[in-house]
Amino acid sequence: MNGSNQMQSRAVVFTGPRQVEIEEITVGDPGEGQVQTETLVTLMSMGTELICYRAESDPGTHWHGWVRHPFYPGYSAVGRVTRLGSGVEGIAEGDRVFYAGGHRGAANVGMGGGHTVRVPDGVSSEEAAWCKLATIVQTGVRQVEHGMGDTAVIIGLGPLGQLMTQYLRLLGLSEILAIDHLQARLDTATSHGATATFCGSAADAGEFVSDHTDGELADAVYDVTGHPAVFAMALPLARRFGTVMLQGDCPHPSKQHLTFDVLTRQLRVLGTHNEALPPKLARWTAEKQAALYLRYVERGQMQTGDLITHRHKPEEAPEVYARLDADRGNSAGVVFDWQ
Template identity: 55%
Template sequence: MKSANIVLKGKQQVELLCEEAPVAPPGGLLVRTRTSLISTGTECICYRSEMDEDSHWAGWVQYPFYLGYSNVGEVFELGEGTDGYAIGDRVFSSSSHRQYAAVAGRPIKIPDGVSDESAAWSKLATIAQTGVRRAELRMGARVAIIGAGPLGQLLTQYTRLMGASEVMLIDTIAERLEVGRAHGATEAFAGSAADAVSFVEQHTDGELADVVFDATGHYAVFPLALKLVRRFGTLMLIGDSPHPSKQVLTADVLTRQISVRGSHNEMLPPHAEGWDAVRQMGLFHTYIERDQMRVEDLITSRFAPQEAPGVYAQLLENRAETIGVVFDWSRLGNFKGNQLCP
């Protein structure tokens, strides 16, 4: 059996390849993909392939590189000794954009009340949820979020759920801010973080934000974000810059005693270890079922997998008009690569 897989073969060289399908690992599953979500920030960094040589990005992106980590599929085959799953069960895994995925361990089952396109956000939602937990928000906190892309939209919804009194969303793209307002942002600023100090002061009685989330992943935003944090406040770095050597630490950390915290994937400190990825995903699914969060309407583009080369080229040139981008694997049909993929 063959599998059509989206592969980054070199710098800005994406292909849909027909490769041997894997088998279900012992205790695991073989999953047939239904929908996969592009993490536009991360995957565009991988596609652009411009990063500090000593960064973790350089060690991670090795060709051929299989893009993607947000996969919704149905159980196609059970591995030896696997129990608790049935053929046809829908599951979420961090598998790449591929037609068939071998999934080890016990991926989370998707509840009936959660659509494929909502479930595809499970990984990004867990990354955002981890960042909010790391920030240790208190009820009534005044929050600023820089970047209204996928992570920024999720942070907006989570911080409102956590009881933030002000959720100030900052982005240069007005359309993204409108989406953020519809999903919980109390205020929006269309412009650069460099020009947002007076905006944040206006909505915090001149005190600035208790917590600022930098969800851009751009090294130039780091010093600008520090200017928006109140004295003794917290800056959360959610976006991951491929050029950490260019990030500049300003005197604000010392003179205004600001705490800078990083958040990566689902890693939490020991006192919060009970909230692993599966449990956080389960909570996200509960919020979706209760209509306390909405993500399906964050999807702005849907493509067939065979359109992948053009999709990534387009995103690199201009992703300002997109938020959520998915591959619909039901549109794969018969694909001819090196050989026919049935």
């Protein structure tokens, strides 16, 4: 700290499409209801951050209005509290907190709104960094309203698909069918609860799904890819009156299209975004969903530490984004270590 109680730190910033820099930033005093944190670790949300990195999306979408340069990526940070603003209760200096903040070495974060939660002692900082992604996935799963013994297909076993596999296992589904082009991702999904896997395109997975659902097809199909072509591949895999959930957020929705399955087999198509839930489920706030995820991790009912495949220093950010933009197939959890 200098005499004016300002802290100098660093932040990852996108200065233009596919342009990444490390910027010097100044963090002032925490305001009312805020805590100041020194960042321990930040987790990349690969799908979202690469869309923002490329800055390519359909006009009129939320992507098009959101990504403006300079753009500060990231929303999954764990830090140690160093100072308290006025009016803060239930948190102390030295505590670790998860907050929906970007890739930066220090920040003032608000304690309201459910996006900042204290990390229990039994949860590592790297595990806690998954809180935001875990609540996003939990929100999608809740909206499908599964019953015990349901069957589900997960298309895309990146970070969100891996979390979804574990949630569906906890819910007691009878079949959790994982589809991806990469065998390594499918092996990870199997270790966390997938009951059967298909290595290849969802367009070719109809027989596989039928064989594992007694010919009925799946109660629910989750498209977790964000790729526009996959939506039309997902629809034929759902049973009559089944559900297709768009968990992956496609930046080019104009390229997604329906198939006849929606009408002739009367499918229910759902979308999910962040932690927004309809009124009948609204008691599951972002804060409650994050706390549930942390409880599962603390009890050993969910594992995310083994999903982390790459650890980097913040200075490596330009190379990290360029590498993932070219090929992210072998990456799941990618973290920046700020310690």
